[in-house]
Amino acid sequence: MAKQFLVVAEARSGKLRQVSFEALRSAQLSAADGDTLAAVLIGGAGTKALASELAAYGAEAIYVVEDPQLESYSSEAYLSALLAVAAIAGPQALYFGHTAIGRDLAPLAAASLSSGQISDVTGVERSGDNVSFTRPLYAGKAVEKKAFTDPDAPWVVTIRPNNIAATEPDASRQAQLIDVAYPAPSLRSIIREVVKKTSGAIDLAEAKIVVSGGRGVRSADGFQPLEELAAVLGGAVGASRGACDAGYCEYAMQIGQTGKVVTPEIYIACGISGAIQHLAGMSSSRVIIAINKDAEAPIFKVADYGIVGDLFEVVPLLTAEFKKLLA
Numbered sequence: 001m002a003k004q005f006l007v008v009a010e011a012r013s014g015k016l017r018q019v020s021f022e023a024l025r026s027a028q029l030s031a032a033d034g035d036t037l038a039a040v041l042i043g044g045a046g047t048k049a050l051a052s053e054l055a056a057y058g059a060e061a062i063y064v065v066e067d068p069q070l071e072s073y074s075s076e077a078y079l080s081a082l083l084a085v086a087a088i089a090g091p092q093a094l095y096f097g098h099t100a101i102g103r104d105l106a107p108l109a110a111a112s113l114s115s116g117q118i119s120d121v122t123g124v125e126r127s128g129d130n131v132s133f134t135r136p137l138y139a140g141k142a143v144e145k146k147a148f149t150d151p152d153a154p155w156v157v158t159i160r161p162n163n164i165a166a167t168e169p170d171a172s173r174q175a176q177l178i179d180v181a182y183p184a185p186s187l188r189s190i191i192r193e194v195v196k197k198t199s200g201a202i203d204l205a206e207a208k209i210v211v212s213g214g215r216g217v218r219s220a221d222g223f224q225p226l227e228e229l230a231a232v233l234g235g236a237v238g239a240s241r242g243a244c245d246a247g248y249c250e251y252a253m254q255i256g257q258t259g260k261v262v263t264p265e266i267y268i269a270c271g272i273s274g275a276i277q278h279l280a281g282m283s284s285s286r287v288i289i290a291i292n293k294d295a296e297a298p299i300f301k302v303a304d305y306g307i308v309g310d311l312f313e314v315v316p317l318l319t320a321e322f323k324k325l326l327a
């Protein structure tokens with residue numbers, strides 16, 4: 001019997017996040033011929049307008065729960081909307097981005113649906129009726145392959161951004177739109193206001209290029225050359241905890257074991273020593289470039305390219321060269 005593989009799409013500032021398209025591809029890789037690739041959009045007024053893009057990326061059915069009370073994310077409200085969709089769709093599996101929202105909502109959904117959950121998935125394989133999910137362990141030093149065992153409970157999976165390539169979008173693809181009424185539960189808490197602390201021009205977790213600064217930047221102003229390099233490359237700026245603890249930047253920029261995990265195509269570490277807790281958040285990057293004035297810094301052990309030098313000399317030189325190359 002055909003099953004539904006349901007992706008919980010996520011938008012930010014009215015734009016769908018790339019990881020939602022990657023989750024669609026992951027769902028597609030898990031599904032058998034004849035299964036349905038579906039998506040759910042939950043949000044305030046105008047949310048439905050995002051459906052055509054999900055269709056372009058392969059969603060065949062799109063459930064839309066649109067209500068002014070869903071304008072900002074709230075665990076209780078979004079869970080209630082999602083469970084209303086699950087009750088109609090009866091999905092075989094639910095896929096979330098491994099984002100702040102996905103990490104909050106997925107376990108709530110799993111508990112409510114008596115499901116198992118596999119988190120932070122970087123690969124999906126189907127062989128016959130068996131579907132296995134790959135996820136990193138021990139800060140990326142090992143990987144494990146997991147599978148769900150209960151055929152009756154839906155699977156809940158979170159997908160790490162930037163690991164499973166989305167399919168090419170095709171604007172001619174159409175999807176069936178299904179409006180689902182928001183059950184409007186009586187909430188124990190409500191969102192009064194959301195105060196954004198970062199510009200969020202490019203999402204750190206999804207950026208293809210990340211330029212990161214450590215304690216070696218020496219001050220908040222020391223991030224300026226890194227921001228200029230990131231702007232030229234179309235990347236995002238991250239940081240080590242050393243830089244955050246020193247007050248040079250927001251904790252929202254922290255990469256590592258207790259910060260964000262990033263897997264960009266290029267990671268440029270500037271003035272970062274390479275502590276194991278930092279490596280936990282960036283060692284799976286495709287290409288690592290380290291700039292450090294200490295030739296013995298441990299970051300060079302994981303770097304593909306190392307530049308021994310003062311970041312305040314090297315970074316502006318790189319920016320100038322990339323400006324010329326990309327002009």
Ligand code: FAD
Nearest residue numbers: 214215216240241242256257258259271273277278293311
């Ligand atoms: P430092 O170790 O002080 O290194 C600064 C580097 O800058 C040095 O290598 C120096 O040679 C270089 N440098 C200085 N000046 C220049 C210059 N002008 N040009 C070029 N290079 C220069 N850390 C994280 O990053 N993320 C985490 O999530 C995280 N979680 C943690 C969790 C726990 C439980 C613990 C105990 C620690 C955690 N840490 C984390 C902290 C971690 O152990 C390190 O202390 C931290 O990563 C060090 O930051 P840093 O490399 O910026 O600073």
